[in-house]
Amino acid sequence: MGLKLAAVTVDCAEPRSLARWWADALGGEIVADYEVYVAVAGAGGVLSFQKVPAPTPGKNRIHVDFGAADRTAEVARLIALGAVEVGTHTFGDLTWTVLADPDGNRFCVSEESSGG
The missing domain is CATH 3.10.180.10 (2,3-Dihydroxybiphenyl 1,2-Dioxygenase, domain 1)
Structure with missing residues (x-):
């Protein structure tokens, strides 16, 4: 390719x-x-x-997903840096947390073992 x-x-x-x-x-x-x-x-x-x-009006049409060995600890670390938690979701055995960076751009953090 x-x-x-x-x-x-x-x-x-x-x-x-x-x-x-x-x-x-x-x-x-x-x-x-x-x-x-x-x-x-x-x-x-x-x-x-x-x-x-x-800024782009409305919802971002693309976002970045990250995996972490310990989602809860990583989310807490990112919040301490200034991220804002938007919500946590579960679908089957996958749980992820949606966060927003200081500009409001959303990104997700899931457990690495869940397929990120």
Whole structure:
């Protein structure tokens, strides 16, 4: 195949501050900083943040899912960093928690053994 995923990019108002938050959350590092576009490598991939003049109206149509060996502990750590818990859901044997980063972008954390 000719395509390789390079990054998942999030539109935001303040790329540097949001990238710093995600670098802390992922235990990663900022690998590119062009002021209007900042990329963070961590957790096996790259999240990037680009400045846009206005937030996307309505619900995000894409979000990132993460797995953790201890979902409860990881959710508590992310909340301590400034994430907001939106809800916890169960479907069959899969339980996940939906969180929002400081800009309100939603992401999920599930138990790694549940298929993430």
